[in-house]
Amino acid sequence: MLTAQFLYGGAGLVLFALGLWSFLVHEPLLRKIIALNITGAGVFHVLIAIAYRGDVAPPDPVPHALVLTGIVVAVSATALALMLGARLQDAEEEDRRR
Amino acid sequence: MTSMTRARRAARSAERNRDLSLLVAVLLALLGAALTVVYFMALQAGAAPRLADLAYERLPGTGVQNPVTAVLLNYRAYDTLMELAVLLAALLGIWSLGPAAPGFQRSGAVLAGMVSWVVPLLIVTGGYLLWVGGYAPGGAFQAGALLGAAGVIVRLAGDPRAGLPGEAAQRWLLVAGVLVFTLVGLGLMVFGAGFLTYPPKIAKWLILAIEMAATVAIGVALAAAYVGGRPPGPQARPTAEDEDALSATEPAAENTPAPSP
Structure with a gap:
């Protein structure tokens, strides 16, 4: 099942590259935050693919635990970034009105 | 020009x-x-040599049968403690940015009816996932995510505080995960084991206690992050009608899911 593992991890690499591209190229903060999340999803994909150890052996639990940790950290960072972005927008609108 | x-x-x-x-x-x-x-x-x-073999080899002494839970709460418990601290720090950052926006308008009868079905179901499913994490995919984070989702639904249905209690109680629930985790670690040190080195006999119950506190803390943190600011205080609830509706939704959302064997 090497093909499935390669395709799964390869899809993760594609997501990683696409997310990084969007993060670098697009200016709006919200797009950057979403792009960074897609990048993270790509990394999680690769880690899950790496954990696969063939049809007989059970998957490696260590990368699975890393992904779980990573998701929680990504969610926390995203929530904080969204809040900061919203406050930044409020401040900019206030400046413009003055 | x-x-x-x-x-x-x-x-x-x-x-x-x-x-x-x-x-x-x-x-x-x-x-x-x-x-x-x-x-x-x-x-x-x-395959190069991996940690997986070691993880499976030592599994019988960890108190759980799910290797991922063993990694998260036994082998790398430090890491999970810090992860809860990250979640707490992110929420403190969100709270420090100011008060929350006022919530959405109160839902109509149909949505309210659906919410009163879905939210208890989410809480029961969260309790199930918490318990099943000992031997199958599941655990505190999955259960906490469901509780957080319940909070999001309650806020979307019009409760400005996402079904959470007042700010003082929220603070206690938020630190519950880190607090219980640290207390278990320090308690083990007092009894002569290392920090978060569980004796195999009681490992299961220590992990369960930590996971229950972590589930509540994660669920409250996610819902509070969705509220997006310091929780609205008593002044933000002007009418008696609001007060009634709030106390009607509260017990459902703040209930600790008790695992049932």
């Missing part, structure tokens, strides 16, 4: 931006191709 030069300058800078983004795309395509080649070669090379 000036507006024309400004327009020309803007057009030129847009062109430069387009060139730059093309360059970024080409470089990232090269990076992606290189990573794919490395990944393919790593797969072809076959």
Whole structure:
């Protein structure tokens, strides 16, 4: 099942590259935050693919635990970034009105 | 005249931006191709020695049968403690940015009816996932995510505090995960084991206690992060009707899911 593992991890690499591209190229903060999340999803994909150890052996639990940790950290960072972005927008609108 | 030069300058800078983004795309395509080649070669090379074998070998002494839970709460318990601290820190950051926006308008009868069905179901499912994490996929984070989702639904249905209790109680629930985790670790040190080195006999119950506190803390943190600011205080609830509706939703959302064997 090497093909499935390669395709799964390869899809993760594609997501990683696409997310990084969007993060670098697009200016709006919200797009950057979403792009960074897609990048993270790509990394999680690769880690899950790496954990696969063939049809007989059970998957490696260590990368699975890393992904779980990573998701929680990504969610926390995203929530904080969204809040900061919203406050930044409020401040900019206030400046413009003055 | 000036507006024309400004327009020309803007057009030129847009062109430069387009060139730059093309360059970024080409470089990232090269990076992606290189990573794919490395990944393919790593797969072809076959399995190197891994931690997985060690993780499975030591599983009987960890108090749980699910290897992922064993990694998270036994082998790498430090890491999970810090992860809860990250979640707490993110929420403190959100709270420090100011008060929450007022919630949505109170839901109509149909949505309210659906919420009163879905939210208890989410809480029961969360309790199930928490318990099942001992021997199958599941655990505190999955259960906490469901509780957080319940909070999001309650806020969307019009409760400004997402079904959470007042600020003082929220603070206690939020630190519950880190607090219980640290207390268990320090308690074990007092009894002569290392920090978070569980004796195999009681490992299961210590892990369960930590996971229950962590579930509540994660659920409250996610719901509070969705509220997006310091919780609205008593002044934000002007009418008696609001008060009634709030206390009607509260017990459902703040209930600790009790695991049932």
